[in-house]
Amino acid sequence: MENILEIKGLNKAYDGFALKDVSFSLPKGYIMGFVGENGSGKTTTIRSILNMANIDSGKISVFGLDSVKDTISIKEKLGVVFDSLYLADHLTAKQIEKQLKPFYKDWDSKEFAGRLKSFGLPNNKRVGDFSKGMKMKLMIAIALSHKADFMILDEPTSGLDPVARDELLDILAEYIEDENRSVLFSTHITSDVERIADYVTILHNGRVLFTGTKDELSEKYVILRGAEEDISSALREKCIGFHGYRNGFDALLSTEYLSEVTDKLETETANIDEILVYVAKEEKYERHNENDKV
Amino acid sequence: MNDIMKMIRFDLISVSSLTVPYVAIFVVVSIIASLFGLTFGILCGLNFVMIIAPIQGINNSSCKRLYGMLPVRRSSVIKALFTEMFVTMFIGELLSFLCLFICRISSLYKILPEKLSYIAGRFSGIPYSRYEKLYLLAAAIFAFITIVLCFVQMRSEVKNMETAIREFIIIVAVFAAAVTFISVMIYNEKLEALKNILLPRTSAGKWLSIAILNAVTLAAAYLFCAVTVKKASYKEL
Numbered sequence: 001m002e003n004i005l006e007i008k009g010l011n012k013a014y015d016g017f018a019l020k021d022v023s024f025s026l027p028k029g030y031i032m033g034f035v036g037e038n039g040s041g042k043t044t045t046i047r048s049i050l051n052m053a054n055i056d057s058g059k060i061s062v063f064g065l066d067s068v069k070d071t072i073s074i075k076e077k078l079g080v081v082f083d084s085l086y087l088a089d090h091l092t093a094k095q096i097e098k099q100l101k102p103f104y105k106d107w108d109s110k111e112f113a114g115r116l117k118s119f120g121l122p123n124n125k126r127v128g129d130f131s132k133g134m135k136m137k138l139m140i141a142i143a144l145s146h147k148a149d150f151m152i153l154d155e156p157t158s159g160l161d162p163v164a165r166d167e168l169l170d171i172l173a174e175y176i177e178d179e180n181r182s183v184l185f186s187t188h189i190t191s192d193v194e195r196i197a198d199y200v201t202i203l204h205n206g207r208v209l210f211t212g213t214k215d216e217l218s219e220k221y222v223i224l225r226g227a228e229e230d231i232s233s234a235l236r237e238k239c240i241g242f243h244g245y246r247n248g249f250d251a252l253l254s255t256e257y258l259s260e261v262t263d264k265l266e267t268e269t270a271n272i273d274e275i276l277v278y279v280a281k282e283e284k285y286e287r288h289n290e291n292d293k294v
Numbered sequence: 295m296n297d298i299m300k301m302i303r304f305d306l307i308s309v310s311s312l313t314v315p316y317v318a319i320f321v322v323v324s325i326i327a328s329l330f331g332l333t334f335g336i337l338c339g340l341n342f343v344m345i346i347a348p349i350q351g352i353n354n355s356s357c358k359r360l361y362g363m364l365p366v367r368r369s370s371v372i373k374a375l376f377t378e379m380f381v382t383m384f385i386g387e388l389l390s391f392l393c394l395f396i397c398r399i400s401s402l403y404k405i406l407p408e409k410l411s412y413i414a415g416r417f418s419g420i421p422y423s424r425y426e427k428l429y430l431l432a433a434a435i436f437a438f439i440t441i442v443l444c445f446v447q448m449r450s451e452v453k454n455m456e457t458a459i460r461e462f463i464i465i466v467a468v469f470a471a472a473v474t475f476i477s478v479m480i481y482n483e484k485l486e487a488l489k490n491i492l493l494p495r496t497s498a499g500k501w502l503s504i505a506i507l508n509a510v511t512l513a514a515a516y517l518f519c520a521v522t523v524k525k526a527s528y529k530e531l
Contacts, residue, residue: 052362052531075365086360088308099307102300103364 001027003061004150004182005049010058012044017206019044022058024201024211029179031172033193033214034186035272036203037280042186045203046154049184050080062150076104079143083155085135089128093121093138097145104146115141119171133164140171151175153185157192165189169196190272200272204279218269223278224253226265235260241278252278297366301374321389328396331403331414362531369523372451376519379443380512387436387508394428426500427493433504437511438469444518451526 003025010022019041026032036042047053049060051071060067062074087096093116101107116123119137121130127138136156143151151172157165172183173196187193193200194214201211210217224231224239227248236242238260239251252270253261261267270278361371403414442465450458479485480492494500 047362047530050362052359054528054530072365072367075363078363080363082359086363090311091308095307095311099304100364102303103366 004028004063005032005184006059006061007045007049008059010045010048010060011056012048012053012058013056014044017041017044019048019206022203022206022208024208026182026184026199028182029176030198031176031183031185031196032199032201033190033197033272034184034201034203035188035190035193035276036186036209037188037276040203041206042203043154044206046152046184046186049152050075050078076106077147077149079140079146079148079151081136081139081143081151081153081156083158085127085130085139087127087138090126092125093123093127093141096127096138096142100142100146106147108145108147111147112141112145115144131164132159133161133167136160136164136168137171140168140175144175149181151181151183151185153183155186155188157187157189165192172196190276193272202272202275204276205283209279210275217272217275220255221252221270221275222255222258222267223250223270223274224261224265224267225250230262230264232260232262241281243281252282297370298374298377301366301371302378305374305378324389324393325396328393329400329402330406330410331397331400359531368527368529368531372522372526373519375447376444376515376522379447380440380515383436383440383443383511384508387433390432390436391429394425394432398422398425423495423497426497430493430500430503430507433507437507440511441514442466444515448518448522451522451529 005026007025008023010019012019017039022041022045024032034042034045044053048055049062049067051067055068063077065074067074088099091099097109097112101109113123115121116138119134119141121134121138121141127135130138140151153172156168160168169192172185175181176183185192185197197214199212200214200217202209202217210220212220221240225248228244231239231249235253235257236251238257239253242251243249252275253267258267361368403411405411406414442462445465446458446462449461476485476488476492480489492503494503
């Protein structure tokens, strides 16, 4: 399968935060959900792909081109949607088209007008007066009008009402129908990922916790439940985010240890939210232990 | 269309709906005032025009996220910004000259009420060799504002806006002090040689000074632009 995006060993450090050895790839024709809690490094990764952040080491390829050297050629074919409007909000959609058209060789004015119409966007109203959903649609209309083959969306659904979110996800699903286009969208609303993504990359504290297909993710972890006396100390050590309470415990467990689970314990499939919560719990627990040692 | 022209067009569309009405009003008011010989009003009006457009340019540069997404090199964005600043200010200077010219040749001030007509008449009556100093003054104001704005733009791109504003205040204060000192010295006939350089007696000398001022301004804008391109092209957006 040909990859539209490939990130290998990406490192980028800021004061108090760093992306550490981030690697993942996205094949053509698929949607990847880029998940992680706030501050996990999703936006920094996206900024690195767009060459808006200078990476310390690693390699990013988009369409097989180098993200630093070939940034102009990449951006010709790349659509970007941020969580807020990046355009001058006192302009109308028509004026914005006038501004952007000269930058893209493949800009299609008919396509833009058609998209505005089909998305229900007025072309004579200030875009600053648009609702959040309308602003997202406008940014997608721009991407579609310059024939972007790859769309990157940074938290596009946050702050959208359920109807607008649903509409946006439908647009993305329709966008990849021709199998030559791909979408990378970062979000912390994991239900969106579960609904439309084919691939998932989970970022946690600047590291890739998981990258692969959605099915692989659901096969990788389970939630383990039971009474504390029924779990061996060896298995307990392998649990992630172990949480004991009065009537028992629950924890996340990698499926590679399933053979060690006794009949007295129950397992169930873990969703993305649960994986994130247990991983965060584990980290909190480790930090707490380290503090105790100190 | 090359990248710089694309960016200029882009910025022009961004700021035109905000700036054009104000600039148009000030230009019309300035020309009408010139027709009636009200020269000082013209200079104030045109200086306002000269200031407002670059400020719009500086505001516009805050759309850094958008610039990071467009298929255009950062150096082109910076070059476009400096070109816009220089050209806008130069148009402001030319408008000042136009107004000064209209003011000199128009005799419409005669229909003004007596007191106003007297003031405007006195002003129009001064010898042409002295009147030409106003052109030099307008060019000097243009040069100073352009150079300072280009410097502020450079510092805001290379460092940040706070640093740029701090340095702007220092430059203006130092410049004001230097101008005051030189003016007092010239008034007291202590710096005759400098006076002859700054305020040439002949008409050709004055126009040569204006040309030199513009050339220096262009060179300064180019230099600040080159430094900004070198230092800020790889800065994160």
